[in-house]
Amino acid sequence: MNAERRALLAETLGAGAGSAALAAAIAGGGDRGAYLARAVLTARIPTERQVADDRLAFLIDADAALAAIERDARRAPGRVRRMPVRLVDGIVVDVTDSAGAAFTSGIQRVSRGVLRAWAGEVPFTPVVLTPAGVLRSATPEESERAGAPRDAGGPATALVPLGARLFLPEIATAEGRAARLAAIARHGSVESLAIGHDCIPMTTAESAPEGMPAAFADYLAGVARFRRIAATSAASAAEFRGWAAMLPAAGLTPPEVLRVGLPVVPIAAAPEPEASIRAALRLGDAPIVLVVGTHEPRKNHLAVLAAAELAWRGGAAFSLVMVGARSWEAKPFDAAVRRAERAGRPLVVLTGAPDSRLAGLYRAAVASVFVSFNEGFGLPVAESLAAGTPVITADFGSQREIGEGRGAILVDPREPRAIAAAILDVLADPAAARARVTAPPPRGWAQYAAELRELLG
């Protein structure tokens, strides 16, 4: 048996290291005792259910329960068996996704933005939760990818939070991840905070890939054990509050849900000049209508394409530029694009664009269209208005919240005719539409990150 781990556990529980004394101390330590026993002895963070099961096992037969945990520790792969274990407190940030991914999703952009703003100001430990359940410090490379300073990373040590301040900026849907974070939040933390991006896979399952709702429900069951959720918009806060209101039915005290609005900052890159974009995309002289969003059903691109077709038939002259990565269920979108191309419509579809081109497109466009069925924040609405460009957007939720009163044109996203009418209106008098636009009040990363830091106590 790993004597160092056993000594660490005994010291933490204030018990002797002999088996009987240790087992009795764990049994007397309640849920926290069970959490520490498995986390320290196996170098893996238990799930919240494992903690509950272990606690019951210690009540039934403490010696047998300790023996079972030590057996699990011995059966772990050699790498995990040999890992040093240490307790960690202070701010612990789970950056598992953003430490691993080279690509950038909206979620990761938020996570990195916060950590960059904290760098040098707020000490924190970036951590990665492996599929096996080991919570290890991020390597210097991972730390850097996650937006944290290189030197925030550390050697490969298994960490066991105790008295920590847990921060989850990502959506943790990998199997077991949220359930382990729940155990940390409940038994290893004095404060815990998650950024609440949205509840879309739960409330809008028809727009989520097969299997996603269950993974997302696991994530929600995990953050149900957190102290606070910082929702990115009023719409997202309403979604999380509705979910939180369900938790007493399960005997749980819901997290406090606060609205901490995301930063609204112009795209950092210098905008590519309009002439250069027009030449590169062979756009000619017609006004540009811009659509930004991944190709997936929730973004409602099929209605936008139908609306554009109605507007073209109505005699409007404009080029439609759609920028978005391919996501899932893109076939109907591809078919609609082919149909428009066969009809000779001026349509350009880009699966990606550098920030400078995106910034240039926002600035050059006569209007943008973003009519999603559900958004936690709706960044393209803010980006368009920040560029001074009118946006046609959905008349509810975060899209309305960001756009209303700032020159956005609000429409029912299920009505292609309404979207078409809005496009025709803007084209009829672009200057007037642009004059109605006011940019959302600027809100920087520093302010957002400081508000989150405040919530960690």
Place this chain on the structure above:
Amino acid sequence: MSAELRARIRAALAQRTGVALAALGAEPPDDLDAALARLGAIAAGDAPGAAWLAFVAFLGRFPERPELAALRRELLLDAPERAFFAAGVRLALRTAGAARPMRLVSDRPVVDVGHTATTDHNSGIQRVVRRTLPHWFGAAQDEPELVVWTPDDHGYRATSERERATLLSWGSDRTGLSGAAPEELVVPWRTTVVLPEVVLRPRAAALAALAADSGNRVAAIGYDLIPLVSADLVEPVESNKSAEYVETIKHADVVAGISRSAASEFAGLVAQLPAQGLAGPRVVAVPLGEEALDVPVDDAGADDGAPLILCVGSTEPRKNQTAVLAAASILHREGLAFRLAFVGGGPARYAIPFDAEVARLAAAGMAVESHRSMGDRELARLYARARCTVMVSLHEGYGLPVVESLGRGVPVVCSEHGSLAEIAEGGGCLTVDARDPLAIASALRRMIEDDALVAALAAEARARPPRTWAVYAAELREALLGDAPLGGGLA
């Protein structure tokens, strides 16, 4: 395809188109192509439900939402003939499922009993439906239209004699009853559709469209959203199903939760919906009936052994039986004399290790047993001998075993939260923090040691005011149909 089938499909298309046009207030032309064109033109407009009804008429089946949106886009962009083609009409007209004529129902509520009327299972939801719906028939009330799904899940059809009896006369002899049903789609139109069951795939997608786009009012019993709230306690497949259930429920007009706790879950869902531009259903709580199963106890038998604690329910993490086992082992170590019996099924991955633990403790001298299959009579005998029952489930929509126990005058130790706490308000229960095994042990200790307490709780249980299924059925009807405009259609 035979010429005969082709002719039947064509005749059915003509019939459905004619029925739809008449329902939409248009004169059906004699010529089929002209009729289709006219229906297409109406469907492209704003009349509520027109596109949904047109789809049903064109294809002979209920649409899913993306299909319906696609048809509407086609109708906006193309002449109806092309739009029909794009919507798959030509393809549909080659399948036998398109040969059904349709009948609209507008003068009475339509009740979807697709599962309960066609199964011989009788647990949970089926029991609720079978104990409730018979009270909606007979006497001086308008009978609802009972429907089940066509074998190809294209839409509703009328029930057969046997299906009707399976629903309304459960327990009666059904041999000799006809299983035949008319080959005709039953299409609710400007009426109320009642969903007394949980909505499941493959029907969930069609029901979502019916609730959102058909112009009908949809009224549902709301069982629970446990798999979305407590995903840590259920299998992932259940969470996915629950998310599909939500797709329909969020477009419903009224939901009657089976407890205040269940209603609070649906109310929470409603609070989430403005983010997607929906108002959501009105949510009310109509707690289920409380009558215990009427199983005669032939011989409770003399029983002078140690006090019996009974725990009924399938073994799974959500039901928290291991906490009962842990609490009991504490009491056993303290030297208390009692017997503990678990009764219920459960998935093998939970039942097998649980039974192994029970066997280990039994071998070590604790009087504990686990029964995996037990008839109603034998269970009734156990209830008759039990000192108390225990149900410390972590999350329930209702909690039938608690009601069952109280109905027999047997006190209950149950969870102090959610639907179980609600039932406990009526008397006869000790409530505990279900996540605290020491608290469960304390409550069981009191039940074992304190004769006066047990007698008082048993008296409370017997004194609970009755809540019959007839009362539940009447309250449910009022909640779901009370203010429903019927017969005259929607304004």
